[in-house]
Structures are given as structure tokens and as C-alpha cells.
Amino acid sequence: ATMGIYLQALNTRYGPSKDLASLAFKSQLINYEAMRPMFEAHVINRKQASGVVQWMLNSPWPEFYWQLYDYYMMPNGAYFGTKKALQPVTLIYNYHDRKVYISNDTRQSVSQHKALIQLYDAQSKILMKREIPLILVPDAVHAIAEIPALTAAQSIAFLDLKILDSKGNLVADNFYWLASRMD
Numbered sequence: 001a002t003m004g005i006y007l008q009a010l011n012t013r014y015g016p017s018k019d020l021a022s023l024a025f026k027s028q029l030i031n032y033e034a035m036r037p038m039f040e041a042h043v044i045n046r047k048q049a050s051g052v053v054q055w056m057l058n059s060p061w062p063e064f065y066w067q068l069y070d071y072y073m074m075p076n077g078a079y080f081g082t083k084k085a086l087q088p089v090t091l092i093y094n095y096h097d098r099k100v101y102i103s104n105d106t107r108q109s110v111s112q113h114k115a116l117i118q119l120y121d122a123q124s125k126i127l128m129k130r131e132i133p134l135i136l137v138p139d140a141v142h143a144i145a146e147i148p149a150l151t152a153a154q155s156i157a158f159l160d161l162k163i164l165d166s167k168g169n170l171v172a173d174n175f176y177w178l179a180s181r182m183d
Contacts, residue, residue: 006065027064028077033177035068036081040092043085043103044141054082090172091115091144091161095182099143100161102136110136112166117145120158127157134163150180 010017010030017023042052058069068079085092089110092101100117104110111134119128132144150157159176 003064024064030077031065032077032081032084034065034081035078036085037095039082039085041094041096043090043105044092044094044101046141084174087172087174089163091117091163091174093147093159093161093174093176093178094143097143098147098149100145100147101141101143102134102163103141104136104138107138109138110134110163113171114164115144116160116162116164117147118160119147120160121154122156122158124158127154147178150178152180155180 010023010026013030013033014026017026039052042049054068056067058073059067059071062071066078068075068082070076084090086105088106089104090102092103093099094101100115102110102115113134115130115132115134117128117130117132118126121127128148130145134144136142147159157178157180159178161174161176163171163173165171
């Protein structure tokens with residue numbers, strides 16, 4: 001009957017909001033970050049998982065969370081998180097095992113592409129950089145790299161994942177804000 005649990009999670013992750021505009025912006029961020037991993041987990045496990053139950057496509061009243069479209073039928077952060085998670089060819093970070101997976105949900109093989117994996121600290125110093133040649137058959141997923149655990153001193157890091165074609169053109173990208181302590 002209250003937004004207490006939601007606001008506690010939001011404030012812990014992003015800090016207290018100074019006004020309504022700040023609260024609305026942060027709620028879009030948390031909705032993006034909450035919905036994207038749910039659909040990414042399904043992509044990674046699609047051979048074992050038969051589907052995802054999305055609670056609410058749109059909302060019957062104005063609210064901050066769960067729906068992909070708001071009361072006014074405008075797409076929100078959760079919609080864009082879902083869209084990012086369901087790219088046909090993509091790199092996904094799995095929070096559970098700290099691995100990066102490539103997913104090819106198309107009918108064509110992926111070859112002559114490379115994955116560019118970069119991990120940065122809060123000051124934009126590169127902690128890890130790897131280029132991995134990609135070859136993947138249609139309708140397949142597999143792990144290609146493991147991301148080291150962050151230390152308590154690092155507190156946060158940013159993971160930038162890109163797929164580039166043979167000419168260096170961007171095919172897909174994904175970006176994660178990682179914390180040394182799970183919230």
C-alpha cells in the first residue's frame with residue numbers, strides 16, 4: 001500500500017531525489033535496470049526456459065514501475081530495457097556467474113565479427129580489455145568471457161560490450177553499471 005520498498009531501493013542505488021523531476025528520471029533508470037536483466041536471463045537460458053511472464057504491458061493508472069508503456073501509452077525505461085535485452089545478435093552480462101554471453105537469435109551465422117569487452121573503473125581507467133573473434137551458428141547462445149569480481153575498493157565499474165563487423169561497424173552494444181556489493 002506504499003512505495004516504501006521501491007523508494008528504499010531507488011534511494012540506495014541512486015541517492016535521494018531532490019525534486020519530482022529527479023525522482024521520475026531515477027525511476028526510469030531503475031525500471032530499465034530491473035527489466036533488462038529479466039529478459040536477458042531468458043535469452044541466455046532460452047533452451048531451458050519456455051518463456052517470460054511480463055506482469056504488465058501497460059498500466060491502468062499513472063505509476064512508476066512494472067509496465068512497459070505508461071498510462072498515456074508512452075514507452076518508458078522498462079520498454080527500452082526490454083528492447084535492449086532482445087536484440088537479435090547481442091552480448092549479455094550475466095550477473096549470476098559474471099560471464100559475458102553472445103546470443104544469436106537470427107537464422108544466419110555470425111562470423112567475421114568480434115566482441116569488444118571493456119571494463120572501466122569509476123575514473124574511466126581501463127581494468128580489462130578483450131577482443132574476441134566471434135563465430136556463432138543461428139539460434140545459439142554461449143559464454144565467451146568472464147568478468148573479474150570487483151573489490152570493495154573499486155565499489156563500481158562500467159562494462160562496455162560491443163559487437164563489431166569485419167569493417168569495424170557497430171552491430172550491437174550493451175552497457176552495465178556494476179557494483180562490488182549486490183543490491
